[in-house]
Amino acid sequence: MAMLLKDRVVVITGATRGFGYAIAEAMLKAGAIVMISGRSEETLAQAIAILGAYGAVRGQVCDVKVEEQVYALARFAVQTFGHIDVWINNAGYSSAAGLMLETSPAQAIDMFITNDMGTLYGSQAALHFMFARKEGTLVNIYGNGSFLRPASPTGLYGATKAWLTSFTRSLAKEISGSGVELIGFSPGMMLTDMLTNPTVIGERGKEMMKRYSFVLRWLADDPQNAAQRLVETIASNKKEFTEYRMLRPSTILLRFLRLLWQDLTKTGKTPKYELQFVDAYKPKID
DSSP states (O other): OOOTTTOEEEEEEOOOHHHHHHHHHOOOOOOOOEEEEOHHHHHHHHHHHTTTTSSSSEEEOOOOHHHHHHHHHHHHHHHHHHHHEHHHHOOOOOOOBBOOOSSOHHHHHHHIIIIHHHHHHHHHHHHHHHHTTOOOOEEEOTTTTSSSSSSBBBHHHHHHHHHHHHHHHHHHTTTTTTSSEEEEEOOBBBBBBBHHHHHEEEEEEEETTTHHHHHHHHOOOOHHHHHHHHHHHHHHSSSSSSESSSSOHHHHHHHHHHHHHHHTTOOOOOOOOOOOEEEOOOOOOO
């Protein structure tokens, strides 16, 4: 892989597994110096031990729901490497699949704080240091719901991503002329833990997930492909603000045709996944 980001300092939140981990690996292979974060010291150490084979990587425990921990991550990156070239607000998750009205409010709140407030904290932290240098790249990771289409059976997750898109587009106007580039990156469906081990709420949730294996075969992709495309997008971008989507209408059509060919030739495989079922939440209204 070409050294597209040679010696660029990249900070990635939520990077001990899933898409964040794939991003870290792709950045290191592109020559970047990487700072990763995660909530667990154990998983952070394990990720650093493996990623170290690809290049210079450091890490710090950080729960993006805690404002000061996010700011501390940024300070640690600057103290360690001198500055931040790229900050990627990746940390986020979908709590469960099912009806929004049957989802526990506690789960919804935790998801909103992680996906949205975590992005706000990360943006504040990164831009504080980037504004001083009048350069840098801030990346916000979009998701299902970012472009205001119905996001069921992960409707509440989609709502957090709709917020994130609105936040990103408004932020682009606010920081115009600062020298900082802003990228909204939509990686599409990826075969990470979030998709291969989802929690499903209630009977309606089960109904909504009946064709899940077909959807995975059709639309889900290796996260390394999206990670590599993110590297290329950052390296080539010249705009103050840009949005990139992995799943475009033409891509969706091509993947469907590939699926038909696999069915015809009996070469297709269904990705391994396991659904975890929980009861529907019943609000105590009466």
